[in-house]
Amino acid sequence: MKTSKVDNISDEELVKKIVEKNDTHLFAILYDRYAGVVYNKCYGFSKSKEEAQDLTHDVFVRLFIKLRTFKGKSKFSTWLYSFTYNFCVNYVQRNSAKKNEKVTVVTDVIKDEDTNMDEIDDSSLFELKSDKLAKALEIIDPSDKMILLMKYQDDMSIKDIQLVLELGESAVKMRLKRAKEKVVNAYNEL
16 A cells, blocks of 8 residues: 555645645645544533534534635644533534533543642642532533543643633633532532
8 A cells, every 4th residue: 555645744735735736635734633532622622422523523614715824833633632622612612502511532641740838738639529520520511521631531731722712821720720620619619
């Protein structure tokens, strides 16, 4: 099997070629590279595999239209991550009924280099039961849920979250602290 020239080029170069030529065949290569990652992110915001597949499809349709807005200030994968999260958060906000539905959440890996600074430390999150935690995450604002999932489900560093959300370090830390407080409060009210 012969490999194409475009199979070995960077994401950023591939995006540039897609935008220049409006080429759906090249976009299919980008889709193949990232469909699984996007699906996993969408699944965290959906109630079923089918809904996650629909969201993934919608993300890529919107991505093809918005691809020319990628300016290359960050890696394409970081930009796509942010694009997908924003799409999913907007989806949840548009469909308020989603707040009462169950979402699968991975709570096994919880780490934070700044636990000493936070009143609600990570150990208190770690002690929460995952089914009840999933319900608490559905109650809080989608942007708070997003930052918690980025940190604890996707194991992103503060630096990575800064890049995705285009915020300063102290703003990211403050949002994480507030989101942790909100989810613990919501959990305790259940």
